[in-house]
Amino acid sequence: MNTQLEYKSFNREKSIDELQYTMNSQIEKLQILKEELHFLQFLMSADIYKNKIMNLFEDLERYKKELNNYSSKCGKLIIDANFQANQIRNKKKCDELACDNYFIDTYNESEKKIHKLINQIRILKLEIYNFLPAVIKTE
Numbered sequence: 084m085n086t087q088l089e090y091k092s093f094n095r096e097k098s099i100d101e102l103q104y105t106m107n108s109q110i111e112k113l114q115i116l117k118e119e120l121h122f123l124q125f126l127m128s129a130d131i132y133k134n135k136i137m138n139l140f141e142d143l144e145r146y147k148k149e150l151n152n153y154s155s156k157c158g159k160l161i162i163d164a165n166f167q168a169n170q171i172r173n174k175k176k177c178d179e180l181a182c183d184n185y186f187i188d189t190y191n192e193s194e195k196k197i198h199k200l201i202n203q204i205r206i207l208k209l210e211i212y213n214f215l216p217a218v219i220k221t222e
Contacts, residue, residue: 120154
């Protein structure tokens with residue numbers, strides 16, 4: 084399952100309300116992802132794993148590190164996305180073409196970063212979900 088959609092912007096044609104809705108939706112997705120990452124971090128630290136699994140400790144530590152890294156990135160993007168949502172509200176006050184272009188470009192950059200992070204986290208989650216059944220105690 085290596086198929087990934089590349090980011091493509093369709094924001095030049097959207098109204099301010101559509102942009103605001105989309106950014107708020109992205110913020111909500113990031114907040115949910117951050118909670119999922121915290122749960123996966125909890126799972127990586129739980130005492131639920133079989134003994135005598137080769138490289139188990141190293142794998143768990145690697146996953147913990149990656150989850151922590153993505154959680155941190157997610158938190159930063161939530162802050163950036165909230166800033167962008169505030170910029171959208173301020174955009175209503177600026178009707179110049181240069182303002183429009185700058186606004187859309189910065190909005191697209193934020194949306195592209197969010198899209199990239201969500202895809203990276205999805206890949207990590209799939210890897211963890213495939214890893215866990217083989218190492219979790221079932222008896």
